[in-house]
Amino acid sequence: MTSTPKACRVELAGQQIELLPDPALWWPAERVLFIADLHLGKAATYRALGQPVPSGTTQANLARLDRLIDRHAxxxxxxxxxxxxxxxxxxxxLLAAVEAWRDRHPALACTLVRGNHDSRAGDPPASLRIGVVDEPHPVGxxxxCHHPQRQPARFVLAGHVHPTLKLHGRGRDSVRLPCFVQEGDQLILPAFGEFTGGWxxxxxxxxxxxxxGGDAVWKV
Structure with missing residues (x-):
């Protein structure tokens, strides 16, 4: 039996927002999902350089996207x-896998705010029907944004740094977890992609x- 993921509800810029454990940010009033640092093909890139890294991360990422879309529409x-x-x-x-994912959700609007890796990888193929913009991109x-920054009159949603935190248990026990970070009028999202590392x-x-952690997000 699968447990129901537990989001953490916060208010940002006067809006009720849900921080999801997938991880992603959900704005229910406007039905918008924000996702940072997918990094599709990172493992394949390392394998092309001769590094023995795991395969299957692209399909895992796309399957998590499917679950998010099915759950939140x-x-x-x-x-x-x-x-x-x-x-x-x-x-x-990889491109065939992403094309198949896109074909499963033909009515879904997609927008990419260019990041530093996008400038090197190039924009997604036009066949994926993903609008591409530069930061900052106003959404209500x-x-x-991709890079953390300050923007007058708007609350910034960003990624780039793949934030993590370290929780300490008894004795020397500790665990490192992805995290959302809010500082003033800015929220940094954890990386969505598998095999991305963290800061x-x-x-x-x-x-x-x-x-x-697991199927939950909570304030530390």
């Missing part, structure tokens, strides 16, 4: 940069951390 997904990892990721196998009261974020007086 969004009208739009906004990708906050780094959709493809590198030019080496543009293999016929939000500025959809450790420490607690600070003006910083709110939301850990992602």
């Amino acid at each position: 969004p009208g739009e997904i906004v990708f906050l940069g780094d959709f493809l990892h590198a030019a080496q990721a543009r293999t016929s196998q 009261p939000f500025a959809a 450790r974020v420490d607690a600070a007086p003006d910083r709110r951390l939301y850990a992602v």
